[in-house]
Amino acid sequence: MGLSVSELISGILSVVLIDLVLAGDNAIVIGLACRNLPRNLQLKAIVMGTAGAVLIRVLATLVIVKLLQIKGLMLGGGVLLIWIAYKLLAKPKNHDSVKCYDSLASAVATIILADAVMGLDNMLAIAGVSQGSYAMVIIGLAISIPIMVFGSTLIIRLIERLPIVIDVGAGVIAYTAGKMITEEPMLQSVLSAPAIKYPVILLIIAAVLITGIRDRKRS
Template structure:
C-alpha cells in the first residue's frame, strides 16, 4: 500500500510540474476567442489533451521505438509557439466563432500532445506498469490545467507581455526536447557548447520573429 501511494504521489508531482506548460498553451490559444467560447475551449481543450495522453501512455512502448520522435515534436512545438505569437490580437467576429473555436481546440490538442511526450514517459516510469496509477494521475491533472489556464488567461488580458513569457516557456520546452533527442545525442556530446547556442538562437528567433510579425499586423490594422 505504501508503494502504491508513493507512486501515485510521484505521478501527481510530475503532472503538477508539467501541467504548467499545458495551461499556458490552452490560455494562449483561447485568448482571441469571444468571451462566451473561452470557458468551453478551456474545458474541451483540457479533455482532448488528457484523452490524447491516455492513448499515448497506452502506446508508450511503441512510441519509444519511433526514431526522431522528440526532434519532430520539438520542431512542431516551436512552430506552434510562433503561430500563437503571430496570432496576437487577431480576434474573430461573432459569426466566425465556431471556426475560431475549432482552430483553438486543434492548436491546444496538437501542442499538448507534443508536450505530452516527456510527460507520458515520466509518468509511465513512475507508475511501474500500473495503468490505474497513470490514468489516476492524469485525471488529477485535469483541475490543475483548467485552473491554471483560467489564471493564465486573466494574466494575458491584464498584462499582454505575459504572452511572450508563455511563448518563451514553450520554446524552452521545445528546445529541451530537441536537445534530448537520442538520434542526435552523440552530436551534442561532442559539441556540448553548441546545444546552448542552438537553444539561444531558437529562443531569440521565435520570440523576435513572432514579435516583429505581430507588430507588423497590428500596424497594418491600425
C-alpha cells in the same frame, strides 16, 4: 524514468504553465459553445464536455509520449514545437467560426471536438517536457485542467493584462523544442556535448522570442 523529486516538480510546473498558456483559446471555445444555453445547463455542459475532452487529451498525450521514443520523432516534434511557440507569440487565433448551440448535447460535442483539435499543440508540448514520465503528464494535467475550466475567465484576463505570460510560455515551449531536438538519438553524436547543446537551445529560444515578438508588433 528515474527522475529526481526536483526534476519531477519542475516538470509538473512546466506542464501546468504550458497547458494554461496554450489553453486560453480552449477556454474561449468553451464559453462560445455554451453561451446560448440556459444558465442551469451551462455548468453541466462545461463539466460534461470537459470530462470527455480531458479523457481524450490524457490518452492522446500518453500515446505521444510513447511515440516520441521512436527515432526521428523527437526531432520532428521539436521542429513543430518551434512553430507552435512562434504562432503563440505572433499570430493570435480567430474563434469567429466557433458556433454556439441551444442544446446540451451539441454544446458538449463541440467542446470535446474543438478541444481535441485545438489541444494538439498542448499535447505535443506537454509530451515533450515530460521526459517520458507518465506521472508528470497526469499530475500536471490534473492540476491545470480544472484551473483552465473553472478559472477560464481569470486566465483570459491575466493574459490580457500581463502579455508577458504569453512570452514566458512561448519561451518554455521553445526550450522544450530545443531540448527535444538536441536529445534526438540520431543527432546525439553531434549535439550531445554541453558546449554545443546549450548554445543551440539558447539560440532556438532567442530566435523564437525575437521573431515572434517582432511579427506581433508588426501585425
